[in-house]
Every structure is written in structure tokens, then in C-alpha cells.
Amino acid sequence: xxxxxxxxxxxxxxxxxxxxxxxxYTNYSPAYLQWYRQDPGRGxxxxxxIRENEKEKRKERLKVTFDTTLKQSxxxxxxxxxxxxxxxxxxxxxxxxxxxxxxxxxxxxxVKP
Amino acid sequence: DAGxxxxxxxxxxxxxxxxxxxxxxxxNHRYMYWYRQDPGHGxxxxHYSYGVKDTDKGEVSDGYSVSRSKTEDFLLTLESATSxxxxxxxxxxxxxxxxxxxxxxxxxxxxxxxxx
Numbered sequence: 604x605x606x607x608x609x610x611x612x613x614x615x616x617x618x619x620x621x622x623x624x625x626x627x628y629t630n631y632s633p634a635y636l637q638w639y640r641q642d643p644g645r646g647x648x649x650x651x652x653i654r655e656n657e658k659e660k661r662k663e664r665l666k667v668t669f670d671t672t673l674k675q676s677x678x679x680x681x682x683x684x685x686x687x688x689x690x691x692x693x694x695x696x697x698x699x700x701x702x703x704x705x706x707x708x709x710x711x712x713x714v715k716p
Numbered sequence: 717d718a719g720x721x722x723x724x725x726x727x728x729x730x731x732x733x734x735x736x737x738x739x740x741x742x743x744n745h746r747y748m749y750w751y752r753q754d755p756g757h758g759x760x761x762x763h764y765s766y767g768v769k770d771t772d773k774g775e776v777s778d779g780y781s782v783s784r785s786k787t788e789d790f791l792l793t794l795e796s797a798t799s800x801x802x803x804x805x806x807x808x809x810x811x812x813x814x815x816x817x818x819x820x821x822x823x824x825x826x827x828x829x830x831x832x
Contacts, residue, residue, distance in 0.1 A: 647821075702810035
């Protein structure tokens with residue numbers, strides 16, 4: 604079965620710096636890779652989706668890359684702010700026509716002022 | 717938030733009792749999902765539905781059943797709750813346009829269930 608590893612449980616950075624989170628997967632490449640944000644006590648919130656034929660996707664201060672050779676996605680938050688502090692989840696979808704996603708455990712980002 | 721609500725938001729119950737969690741959506745999406753989230757395991761799919769009366773198992777379906785008699789409601793039932801089912805349960809929908817899924821899931825606020 605597919606296994607997802609997110610680089611570390613926790614990442615601490617200084618405000619203004621770029622945060623880089625890593626998502627690695629095993630086995631076959633997914634059709635889609637998604638990133639979600641989750642705040643304590645709340646449900647995950649969708650941020651970005653990147654398809655297997657896309658190398659990079661951007662949305663405001665967010666950037667996602669997808670390297671099917673390395674079996675890795677990188678999620679970047681530029682000019683980070685304390686409000687970016689949250690847990691970020693990576694999820695894979697193998698285009699099963701059911702929209703089922705396999706989620707990683709998440710990385711908790713803390714941005715210090 | 718795609719108009720997703722979950723009830724109850726918190727529940728404490730005893731081992732062996734039946735429990736039903738409700739997920740309600742207001743936008744008539746076909747695909748709905750139930751996940752559980754536990755420390756060290758992330759989100760794991762329990763069951764999902766692709767239409768009224770159409771459901772299928774996910775990764776961790778043992779001990780759970782689901783029903784969907786109306787498009788807007790997806791019920792998750794623990795027939796006989798066990799302590800290992802203590803968790804936070806999330807419902808989600810997947811928006812579609814015609815026959816195509818957006819593959820972007822929208823989650824409800826969650827139900828915190830404690831089984832003593």
C-alpha cells in the first residue's frame with residue numbers, strides 16, 4: 604500500500620523566512636497530490652493540488668513542487684508569518700474515480716515573531 | 717466550508733454501547749467520506765459514499781457501518797463502541813463538476829468521541 608512520510612513532526616522558523624515542508628511517498632506515483640492546513644480543534648482546509656504532469660503550482664505565498672522521479676513534493680511558504688503556524692498535511696490521490704486520498708501524518712509549523 | 721456540519725461535536729460513551737455520528741451537507745455533493753484522526757496515524761479513511769445507498773469501505777472499516785438514505789446525510793455507526801474507537805472523526809465532501817471530481821476535499825468541524 605502507499606506510504607507517505609512528511610519530513611518532520613515539527614518545524615520552527617523565524618518570521619519572514621521561507622518554510623519548506625517535505626512529503627515523500629513510496630510505490631507508484633499518485634495522479635494528484637494535495638496540501639491541507641489544519642488548525643488545532645478544526646478540520647483540514649484544502650490549500651493546493653498539483654497533478655502528476657505538473658512540476659510546480661503557486662498560490663499567493665504558497666508554492667508546491669512535485670518530483671515524480673524523487674517521489675517527493677515540497678511545500679513552500681514564503682515571507683512566513685505567525686498566522687501561518689499550523690499543521691500541514693500532504694495527501695495523495697491515485698485517481699480511483701472516488702476521490703479517495705491517503706494522508707500523511709502532517710508537519711506542525713511554528714513561525715516565531 | 718461547503719456547508720458541512722457534524723453532530724454531535726463531542727460525545728462520551730461507554731464500551732459496548734451503539735453510537736451514531738451524523739454528517740450533513742447543504743450542497744448536494746455525491747461523494748462523502750468519514751475519516752478518523754489519531755496521533756501518530758494521521759487521517760485514515762473509514763468509509764465513503766458515492767451516492768444515495770452507494771457506499772464502500774476504506775482503510776479502517778472494521779467495527780464501523782455507514783448509511784446514506786439522503787444525499788445530504790451520511791451516518792457513521794459504531795455498533796458496539798470500543799476504547800480503540802476513541803478518536804476525532806471528520807466528515808468530508810469532494811466537490812464535482814458534472815462527472816468530474818475536483819479532488820479537493822472539504823472537511824466538517826469534527827466530532828470528538830471518547831469511549832470509556
